[in-house]
Amino acid sequence: MHALFGKTLPELTELMAGLGQKPYRARQVFEALYKQRVGLVEDVTTLSQELRDRLTSEGFAIGLPEIAQTAKSVDGTERYLMRMADGETVETVWMPDGDGGERGDGSEAAEEESAEVVVAEEAVDGGYWSRRGNGRDRSNFGTLAEQGFRRATICISSQVGCAVNCQFCLTAKLGIKRNLTAGEIAGQVAAVLNRHRIQIGKDRINLVFMGMGEPFLNYEQFMQSVRVLVEGIGIPESRMTVSTSGILPGIEAFAKETMRPKLALSLNASNDVVRERIMPITRKWNIAALLEAVQKIPLRTREWVTFEYVLLGEVNDQPEHAREVLELLDGIRAKVNLIVWNPGPGIDYHQPKPADVAVFQKMLIEGGIATYIRRPRGRDIYAACGQLKRTVAEEKPQLVGISAAS
Incomplete structure (x- = not known):
């Protein structure tokens, strides 16, 4: 075919x-x-x-991936098992109203998020985040409005499995099977848009290349998928974010692109010792080298680089770590997304205490860095950050004591 x-x-x-x-x-x-x-x-x-x-x-x-299975979370998130023509599968996630990841990055998506009024404070998983109001006037939101949402985010995979081997991530347990083609990457988006009857130009859709795989280890196909999504489907690159674990050659090539999504670097530690333990790829490219490369990216007006930081209980979540993060990011046009670790079977970490999360965020903000806590989406169906593992219908997530926050 x-x-x-x-x-x-x-x-x-x-x-x-x-x-x-x-x-x-x-x-x-x-x-x-x-x-x-x-x-x-x-x-x-x-x-x-x-x-x-x-x-x-x-x-x-045509060659669009097939949505072979669907799992729906109590918070409205949907996780799709996408089957490719050769039978290989990856996972793609639909998040109505997103997870707050765009806040503070200077984009139109960030402005939309910030414009919503917080109408209720709700204690979720110990009070990590606030719940956004649903709003009342949905007359301008197209088919998403019919479903009861202002906007949606689609999380896309770039590889079958992943070779980076981050120790806190379920996808790492799969190893790497193969790269996806540009059509398979962009095709995930098209399949989800068709499922939800999305009208590009009317509905507000954001894309995050944060699913299975490392996009910068499949650089050419990833970038071609971006061109297809922008020039073909019509989603502007300003509504896309690509996350990398820190592939130095990829970051250097990305800095030269004229058409590129926003960048999110998975920092996840405040020093090389801790980062190497939880992200072995640090042995190849240390934090200093990554930050030097990031600073060479010609940012657009009001654009900020996002640094993702997964908080692991008593590993990287203490005040001394926050102080080191402030030193690392000094002088960089940066914002930080804190991600409370999403548990999974067979991974020997635990979530940080809510008080530690609050202190960590407070210290970064007081140090001059815009810092947000990403809302977990679809934890109960293994759809949250770090949980994608090609779950099939017969598998039942066993996350005792973990709530699915909206």
Whole structure:
């Protein structure tokens, strides 16, 4: 099977030329793939029946991933097991109203988040975060409004498994199977958009490349997926965030891109000793080298680099760690997202105490760094950060004492 989804307009133009077709045929296919998001070659009705039959007979197909299984959390989050053409699977997550990860990064998505009024304080998991109000006037929110949401975030995978081996992450236990193609990466988005009948340009959709895998270890395919999502589907890169564990060559290449999402660096420790223990990749590229590379990225007006920091109880969550983070990020246009560790079976860590989380955040804020706590989404279905592990329907999450916060 030769997948059409994931090809750029120049690639489609070359394909059509090889079939003896004029360039406008490539534009018709491009529109059908990305604007109409069709699922079958037969549905590209702007092409003649003869040409559709020829494409099919020569092994061409749209090639969108299949949503093989769905799990729904009590907080509305949905986790999808996405099956690729070769049978490999990855996980993709739909988060209605997001998880607050965009706050403070200078983007339009951040402004939307900040504009909402906190109408109720709710103690969730010991009081880590505030619950946002639902709002009343949804007249301008399209199909998302029909579902009762202001906006949504889709979390996308870039590899089958992951090779980075972060010790606190369930995905690491899978190891690495293979990279995803650009079409398989962007196709996850298209499949979810189709499921929820999303209208690009009307509904507010944010994308985070924070699912299974390390995007910068699949750099070329990741960047092509970004181009497809921007130029084809129509989601601006300012509404995308890519998270890296710290792949130095990838960060250096990313700094030179003219079209790029926002960057989130998974810091997760305040010094190399702790970071190497929980993120072995630190042995290859230490914190100083990563921060030097990040500072060479030409940030847009009001753009801030996000530093993600997973808080592990009594490992990296103490006041001395907060003081070291302040020293590391001094002079960098940075914001910090604190992530209270999401438990999983077979991982020997525990959550930080709520008081320690509060002190850590307070110290960073008082030190001049905008610091937010990301709301966990879908913990009860293994959909939260660090929990993606290709869970199948027969597996039942056993997270005793862990609530699913909204």
